Amino acid sequence: MLQITKKPIGMGKERMCFVHPEDPRLAIKIAKGKVNEQSKREIKFYRNLQKRGETVDSHIPKFHGLCETNKGPGIVVDLIRNYDGEISRPLNWYLAQGFPIEEFEPRLEELKQSFLKNLIIFNHDMTIGNLLVQRTSSSKFRIVAIDGLGDVVAFDWLDRFAFLVRRKINRRWARFIARVYRSREVRQQREAASEHSQSDQ
């Protein structure tokens, strides 16, 4: 059993995330409560992906199986770090800092294309707080989805038809993007920009 003694690096509503005590390249996600729907969904999602035998690209963390820890059972995934070793920050953090949403649009489109290509279904937990901006060099970055992966519906037999899965992904993506532009972070930066342009006139 793994002994976790350090503080969590991240805390969601339902789960805590730690650096793996034996490998700093890995993260362990542990439910705060006893049973956790989100974790069950995520494990099912990663298992399905493994069954399909596809080598999924770098827009979601790689799954490294399950583990037992002193804090309960955990999910082991890649810990998303920038090229300099710093743990990547979420998109909402960058937006709150004032980085305009437009700068992220091409990378978000890339994420969508990766989901469509790899038939990756996500749910309503796909939010700007659950997307990490992974800086791969001083000028380049990609967006990595760490949470909100997998489906919320029980009847998933239709997912055997790729075209239906793509339709679902497109539909959910449209809703996700609408949520992004409605978010407090984006509204605030747009208000600040319009005040700025008014004071320029």
Ligand SMILES: Nc1ncnc2c1ncn2[C@@H]1O[C@H](COP(=O)(O)OP(=O)(O)O)[C@@H](O)[C@H]1O
């Ligand atoms: N693979 C990862 N790499 C880096 N940080 C992570 C990773 N997975 C989770 N985290 C951090 O842990 C937090 C909680 O994990 P998350 O999966 O979002 O749990 P929850 O379902 O409770 O929202 C995230 O907001 C993030 O800060």
Ligand SMILES: [Mg+2]
């Ligand atoms: Mg989360």
